Amino acid sequence: MKKTKIKVAVDVVKTQKKNSLRGKRNRAAGARFELKVRNELEFKGWIVDKWSNNVDLEEKKLIKVKNKFLGPGKPIMLGAGFPDFIAFKKKGKNYEIIGIEVRTKGWINQNEKSKCSFLLKEKIFSKILIAKKGKKRGEVKYINFEKKYNKT
Numbered sequence: 001m002k003k004t005k006i007k008v009a010v011d012v013v014k015t016q017k018k019n020s021l022r023g024k025r026n027r028a029a030g031a032r033f034e035l036k037v038r039n040e041l042e043f044k045g046w047i048v049d050k051w052s053n054n055v056d057l058e059e060k061k062l063i064k065v066k067n068k069f070l071g072p073g074k075p076i077m078l079g080a081g082f083p084d085f086i087a088f089k090k091k092g093k094n095y096e097i098i099g100i101e102v103r104t105k106g107w108i109n110q111n112e113k114s115k116c117s118f119l120l121k122e123k124i125f126s127k128i129l130i131a132k133k134g135k136k137r138g139e140v141k142y143i144n145f146e147k148k149y150n151k152t
Contacts, residue, residue: 034084034102037131040140041100046087051099053081055115062124082115083128099125106132106143116145 041048056063065081083101099119101108108116108130116128128145 030102030104033104033133036138037100037102037140038085041085041087046089046098048085048087048100051081051083051086055082055118057111057114057118060118082112083119083125086125096126097124099128100131100142101128102131104133106130106141113149116149120146 038048052065053062054065055061068080083099085100085102086097087100088095088097099116101112101116119125120128130143130145130148132141132143133139134141
C-alpha cells in the first residue's frame with residue numbers, strides 16, 4: 001500500500017518537472033520568435049518598439065501595463081502589453097502606425113479579438129498584424145486581423 005502511494009507521488013513530481021521544463025522551453029522559443037519578428041520588421045524599414053499599454057474592455061479605454069515582479073533573483077517582466085509591438089513607417093507626409101501581435105501558431109483568443117477590434121475601431125492603429133511561423137524553416141507570415149476576422 002505504501003509503495004503505491006510513494007510511486008504515485010514520485011510520478012506526480014516527475015510530471016511537474018517535465019511540465020516546468022516544457023514551459024521554460026516554450027517561453028524561450030516564443031521570446032526568440034518575437035525577437036526574430038522585430039528584427040525582420042526593422043530590416044523592412046519599420047521603427048519598432050514594445051507596446052506597454054493594454055485595453056480594459058470593461059471601461060473601454062487604454063491602460064498602462066504594470067511591470068510584473070517574478071520573484072527574487074529573476075528579472076522583472078517589462079512590457080507585457082497587447083499587442084506586443086507598435087511599429088511606424090513614414091508614408092508621404094504622414095506615418096502609418098500598426099500593431100503587431102506575435103503568435104507562433106497564429107491563434108488569438110476571444111478576449112484578444114475584442115481588444116484588436118477596440119484598437120482598430122478607436123483608430124489607435126491603422127491595422128493589426130498577427131505574426132506567425134510559416135511552413136518553411138525561418139519563415140514569418142503576417143496575417144491582417146481585419147481580413148481574417150472581418151471585425152472592426
